[in-house]
Amino acid sequence: MTTEKTEKKLSPSREALKLRARAKSKKPAFIRAESWKYDRFSLSWRKPRGLDNKIRRKIKGWPPGPSVGYKGPKIARGLHPSGFREVLVYNVQDLSTIDSNTQAVRIAHTVGKRKRTDIIAEAKKLNIKILNIKVTAEAKEKEEEVAEGEDTEEEAETEEAAEETEKKEEKKPKKEKEPKKGKEKAPKKEKEAKKAKHKPKKGEEKQ
Numbered sequence: 001m002t003t004e005k006t007e008k009k010l011s012p013s014r015e016a017l018k019l020r021a022r023a024k025s026k027k028p029a030f031i032r033a034e035s036w037k038y039d040r041f042s043l044s045w046r047k048p049r050g051l052d053n054k055i056r057r058k059i060k061g062w063p064p065g066p067s068v069g070y071k072g073p074k075i076a077r078g079l080h081p082s083g084f085r086e087v088l089v090y091n092v093q094d095l096s097t098i099d100s101n102t103q104a105v106r107i108a109h110t111v112g113k114r115k116r117t118d119i120i121a122e123a124k125k126l127n128i129k130i131l132n133i134k135v136t137a138e139a140k141e142k143e144e145e146v147a148e149g150e151d152t153e154e155e156a157e158t159e160e161a162a163e164e165t166e167k168k169e170e171k172k173p174k175k176e177k178e179p180k181k182g183k184e185k186a187p188k189k190e191k192e193a194k195k196a197k198h199k200p201k202k203g204e205e206k207q
């Protein structure tokens with residue numbers, strides 16, 4: 001019996017979301033008047049106020065402007081994209097009036113940290129959806145632990161790769177350096193002896 005009731009309560013919001021999506025798909029994109037003519041104008045909608053403005057006067061052939069006829073279905077008005085109706089909450093007592101099947105909670109920004117934690121705990125007990133809940137400290141710690149584990153694995157892999165390369169280099173025989181081909185350089189003493197032969201002595205001068 002309880003499952004049938006919950007299905008009946010949830011189905012109207014789903015149908016309303018479908019109707020709203022269908023209406024939105026048919027709705028044209030409203031653009032600013034003469035934004036296609038001047039680069040300084042953005043495409044975002046601005047209400048035309050001129051006496052001769054063609055969009056304000058709804059003249060045929062000009063882009064359409066927002067009007068009542070483009071409004072979405074009344075059932076879907078005020079629904080959150082998740083299908084729930086938003087209810088602003090200031091304390092734990094406000095949760096007692098909320099229907100968990102059709103309504104979701106948004107904690108007011110003026111609520112302090114202590115009250116916020118109490119509201120979150122009570123909402124989890126009553127199985128109420130919170131729209132503006134943030135990631136808890138425990139989840140952050142888990143993410144950090146996972147990240148540290150991945151870093152240690154990467155470091156271990158790099159160390160193993162470095163050890164393998166060192167082993168390969170040790171196995172390879174070292175090549176002896178061969179002397180370069182070409183003219184061998186004569187020793188310095190021989191060069192000095194050759195220079196001394198060609199130089200004339202001090203007493204012997206050319207006549």
